[in-house]
Amino acid sequence: MKQIEIREEADILKIRSEAKEMAQEIGFGLVDQTRIATAVSELARNVFTYAGEGEVRIESDCRPRKGIKITFIDRGPGIEDVELALTDGYSTTRSMGKGLPGAKRLMDRMEIHTHSGKGTKVTVEKWLPE
Amino acid sequence: MAQTSAIPILKLREFLIVSIQVDLHDKMAEQLQHDILKRISETSAKGVLVDISALETVDSFIGRTLAETARMAGILDAELVIVGMPPSVASTFVELGLSMGGVRTAINLDEGYDMLEAYIEGQISHKKISQTEGEEEVGDEADRD
16 A cells, blocks of 8 residues: 655645556556546645645555555545535636546546545545456 | 746747656646747747647646647637647546547647648638738729729
């Protein structure tokens, strides 16, 4: 498992390349590696934009499936309305509102735990084709 | 000295050529946008080729910044063509729910260059036609006088 802190924009690059590297080691093809790296980029940016800082865990264990699991944890303001946040085009900042819904589409599973004022934990998984 | 994105912007005749060989974070993308627009205004470039063949990911921020840059370049009368997006990046980009919204793209530098030349030739002949039309109008008025 790799654990990386998000404190500045350059950390997003680090996380993106670590995730891609692990995806490659696990055996994902180039398109899936790109999907994973892109989703990770969106979610890491969310942490940086909304919470200022946080941490990311990248692991090659998402039992019972084979694949990659990435967890984003922050102590930011939380997501007020998760359903709304998962709507294409919805954004509370200047962004296009593609981050969360886009990342969900690129991955196979997404789980969001959020508490207003306490923080957010987003877990995504991508499974190897059987 | 003002900070730059450290991504070289080359001038080749009336065009600018930018090849992004490093992974971009958000501030770098914004800086690059700024640098490209500045160079357009300094050089009066008519076209810009932005090669992204080395980019491993184009997420919503980079995608938006590139599309914005293209529109801004258009306002400065320079046509911007995004060149060489890898297929895996293109498919992921669409799955993410993004589009390049009217931005010109080409498969490689050669195609992008041809596209710019054709565009500029079209613009010149268009200008010539409207100039000729203008002259005729003046001529008509002169006849009336």
